[in-house]
Amino acid sequence: MNRGEMLSRVLSEREPWDMVIVGGGATGVGVALDAAARGYDVLLLEQADFGKGTSSRSTKLVHGGVRYLEQGNISLVMEALKERGLLRQNAPHLVSDLAFVVPNYEWWEAPFYGVGLKVYNLLAGRYGFGGSEILSREETLERLPTIKTEGLRGGVVYYDGQFDDARLLINMVATAAEQGAALLNYAPVTAFTRDAEGFVDGVVARDLESGQELRAGAKVVINAAGPFCDAVRRLAQPDATPLIAPSQGIHLVFDGSFLPAGAAIMVPHTSDGRVMFAIPWHGHTMVGTTDTPIEEASLEPLPLEEEIEFVLETAGRYLRKPITRADVLSVFVGVRPLVRSGDTRNSSALSRDHTIHIDASGLLTITGGKWTT
């Protein structure tokens, strides 16, 4: 990858590209990789670093989503479990199996989660990651030596995938480039050009290194700007009705001593009915996440005080060692591009499936979905 070369390709191209993609996250780079591998001429423009948006701020799980199973969204779970298997096959250096333990404190939890997680594994078919098992109290403590013991009855272990989101993204960028795509970072798209009939036929961007204006003609422009996709749509149509309801999620990072045995904790129901994970991550422990509707996405979203309190409080319920604000080493925040439904107050109930929308201007927007899918 050489940015100077990419830039000169953009400046010297006289023909319209088959497609110009706005946004270098999982969605945009996924589209670029797929299209370039099929022989299309592709240009992708990213306003900051590749993966600067949501795609480097995820929980880093390649998963079917146990919660979507509970919500009865079987097709999404099956699709994601298949992609999980393909990802491990295609990128074994970045995707690995991880044991998750659901600690049980009530009598009904072992049969309930035991059966649910069996079904989860069965839905993966030949892409399965290893069977789930009901654990005794002693076996649970072996895997989670730091868990609260008071009232602990046992646990259920199941296997899911963990990946390095930012690195996978960079590997996908490099592979798309290898397949002939041009991908340029630090090049925000600022406007669209139109043909005689008013259809979008190209983009205007700025090279942030030199300040130079860039123009690129396109047979189709694909808006893959994630949580910023409505702002990009407004460049073409200022009164466009919003497609997404942005919602942010935070993760707190602690030192590795909170999960010394290498297994992750999965809490299937927090006090506000969501799922929370504590996961070993590069020698540290990562805990999250939240789901807080916000007005507008920003490139450097900040955690809310109540989100930090909520994560600390939930972790404190399960961990024996007291966990306080002073233990927090870092925090990172991502914004979900959730596709709108009527009621946007409860964002954890909004669809995690992706949506493709074509505006009257011909601008094609792809948004929503998960890293895994």
Ligand SMILES: Cc1cc2nc3c(=O)[nH]c(=O)nc-3n(C[C@H](O)[C@H](O)[C@H](O)COP(=O)(O)OP(=O)(O)OC[C@H]3O[C@@H](n4cnc5c(N)ncnc54)[C@H](O)[C@@H]3O)c2cc1C
């Ligand atoms: C807290 C959290 C945890 C998650 N955990 C998981 C998980 O464990 N597993 C999973 O599968 N999924 C997870 N997800 C979902 C997943 O991360 C997202 O679905 C995915 O990263 C979205 O990718 P994207 O490319 O659509 O958006 P983004 O990654 O945000 O990419 C959009 C890009 O567009 C760029 N852009 C915006 N405007 C312009 C412009 N005008 N010109 C040029 N570029 C522009 C932005 O800079 C950005 O890089 C999680 C999401 C969140 C928020």
